[in-house]
Amino acid sequence: MVAHVLRLRLDLLVGALRADRRQIVRTLVGVAVVALVVGAVCVAAWRLRSSSEDAAFAVTMVAASALTLGFFVTALVGGVDDQLDPRRFSVVGASPRATAGATLLASMISVPALALIVVAVALSALWADRGAAAWVCIVSAVLGVLTCLLLAKIGLALASMVRDHRSRELTGVFLIALIVVVVPVVVFLASLQWTDGVPSALVAAVDLLALTPLGAAWALPERALSGGAAAPAVIAVLSVAVLAALWFWLVDRLMTTTERPGAARQRRGLGWFDLTGGTAAGGIAARSIIYWFRDPRYLVNMIIVPIAAALTIVPLLLVGVPSEFVVLLPAPLIALFLGWLPHNDLAYDSTALWMHIAGAVRGAADRAGRLVPITVVGAVLLAVAVPVTISLHGRWAMLPAMAGVCASLFLAGLGLSSLTSVIAPYAVSRPGDSPFQQPQRTGGGLSQAVVMFGAVLLSVPALWWAWLALSVDESWAWTALWGGAGIGAVALLIGIFAGGAVFDRTGERLMEFAEST
Structure with missing residues (x-):
């Protein structure tokens, strides 16, 4: 099944270039934008080679944590349909476990995933150049990529479960969540003073990020250099394990749960009650x-x-x-x-x-x-x-x-x-x-x-x-x-x-x- 899903994913990727002219233009523009962003990230990572270790760690941790969170938020609220929605495989008798593993592996064959892998390699090269062991950099990149992909798949699954019930109320909830997350971060960054190097408040913040699922994987190389990689390593591995278990559970629920006919129609228009x-x-x-x-x-x-x-x-x-x-x-x-x-x-x-x-x-x-x-x-x-x-x-x-x-x-x-x-x-x-x-x-x-x-x-x-x-x-x-x-x-x-x-x-x-x- 894995080989079949991988071939299907490749066909879908190539098929995007066989659509009408307007769709092809949009696809190429999107790929060009992603390529420019990835190029800018790689250049920034290369320039960080001459900066202090604290500055490099602060910049990479903030950027990588934001990237990880962005994969989840974009999948959840971006309105993107999952081309490999697990429910589409239920009609061919595929088991939920096999479907979950195959679709997760196939998700690596996509423009965002390939861009993520390039960024992970650039960050690993930065810390390898500073003396981090090669195997630590490889483990960090693998765990970071898996965390992002699992968050994206979970976000797409959750979005598919509520897509029929989206409303202005749900949009309001997302905006509230955005305010709760973004405003403190903006206020924090705006208050920092950079005259004497990396602000101590930012150092404390990235140290905290290194102990969260968003940044633990990306912090491994730097923490290995400073002798404190045990805690981030445990958190990163546990995060991937928990996210993987949640993904397999969501796939099982999507493939084995059927909504009552007409239930979605009955609930529409009820606003907050929905x-x-x-x-x-x-x-x-x-x-x-x-x-x-x-x-x-x-x-x-x-x-x-x-x-x-x-x-x-x-x-x-x-x-x-x-x-x-x-x-x-x-x-x-x-x-x-x-x-x-x-x-x-x-x-x-x-x-x-x-x-x-x-x-x-x-x-x-x-x-x-x-x-x-x-x-x-x-x-x-x-x-x-x-x-x-x-x-x-x-x-x-x-x-x-x-x-x-x-x-x-x-x-x-x-x-x-x-x-x-x-x-x-x-x-x-x-x-x-x-x-x-x-x-x-x-x-x-x-x-x-x-x-x-x-x-x-x-x-x-x-x-x-x-x-x-x-x-x-x-x-x-x-x-x-x-x-x-x-x-x-x-x-x-x-x-x-x-x-x-x-x-x-x-x-x-x-x-x-x-x-x-």
């Missing part, structure tokens, strides 16, 4: 997303949060607090306010709450579904606020600590909000009313205070570790990251399930509240 799935939590998440981005009561809250957080630094600057400390406040305050926002989310439903109660929706599904929109908003805002805050502060070593503190405040706030919104809801403006028109009420202050101060109290360990990183030893920043994220995750899970239990037991009281406000 994207979030048919579960109870997914349906509630879709409805909550629609509310959050259309109801002015939610929109006003989202606009006010970053403005209020930014304004807090003004009085501190006026009283003489050092600016390098003041600029660290907005991001944690944004995280705290975002976690606090849904503390009364159930009250905004008004009488629409009856759908959840009458449908016997489990409380945990209600709690989790309602947190989806604020989680998306929070991820985007914090992805911008955290790197901007650190760039203004000037010490990128504090990035893990800032991320840990923000994660703790945000997730702990969401967990407490999931609990207080069912225990002590209070009246808010009704749907259609002005968001600045608030009804008279006698309660509400308690739940607001519990969420606000409770999130801060739960985040005290993360805040303390961040302070140690700021004033004593920067190594505490990683403790703040993992500790803060862990504390926030535990608080979130407890809040969802505890709030869900209260929702299940007090449905009548909640419905009475919705009818009376």
Whole structure:
């Protein structure tokens, strides 16, 4: 079968030159562009031979990691059809395992794959010229190429699974993911100072990239020269193994799973409900997303949060607090306010709450579904606020600590909000009313205070570790990251399930509240 698939791949590659004139021109232009890019990369690699080892490692790691990520992103969102889609082989009785192996091997016979191999050879030659062992450079190139090809095949498989359901909502999700990834990188690179050689922040960043699946394979030659190749080697091999297992599983699923006739047609046009799935939590998440981005009561809250957080630094600057400390406040305050926002989310439903109660929706599904929109908003805002805050502060070593503190405040706030919104809801403006028109009420202050101060109290360990990183030893920043994220995750899970239990037991009281406000 492998030989047959390889011949088929060669026929498809040659057949691209037998199409109509316009298609041939587009193909040749694309090949020329790829050739120019590969040539530029090879020239850049040759010029790096005269640079310092730190500079060469930083440039190659950033470029190679971006290339690896680009293979996956392009395959996932590029709208390209896989000519060797595994589902096309199911009609000839081919086994999923044989199909997965043959199509992966055949994918190396393509213009992008050949260009990738040339780039890998150029990078290997660069480090071989600097003294790295030839076999290490070869292993690095092989692992790097396999990682890119597996990511591309997985991206194409995932894209084929959702192609029938693509919509502007799915495009919005991809844009959000792009913002979350690209903005921190752009802010980081823009803040670097290159006057004294390779910035220490960039050195720390590429050291971290060398321990990720994106860069581990490409870091092997340089790490072999410095005597620290064990960790990148293990990560690179494990990454290839995990990606290969995922690819074989996806092929098996594509070839053995058949969608019900008419199911795709039934789901089209449902917008967010199509994207979030048919579960109870997914349906509630879709409805909550629609509310959050259309109801002015939610929109006003989202606009006010970053403005209020930014304004807090003004009085501190006026009283003489050092600016390098003041600029660290907005991001944690944004995280705290975002976690606090849904503390009364159930009250905004008004009488629409009856759908959840009458449908016997489990409380945990209600709690989790309602947190989806604020989680998306929070991820985007914090992805911008955290790197901007650190760039203004000037010490990128504090990035893990800032991320840990923000994660703790945000997730702990969401967990407490999931609990207080069912225990002590209070009246808010009704749907259609002005968001600045608030009804008279006698309660509400308690739940607001519990969420606000409770999130801060739960985040005290993360805040303390961040302070140690700021004033004593920067190594505490990683403790703040993992500790803060862990504390926030535990608080979130407890809040969802505890709030869900209260929702299940007090449905009548909640419905009475919705009818009376």
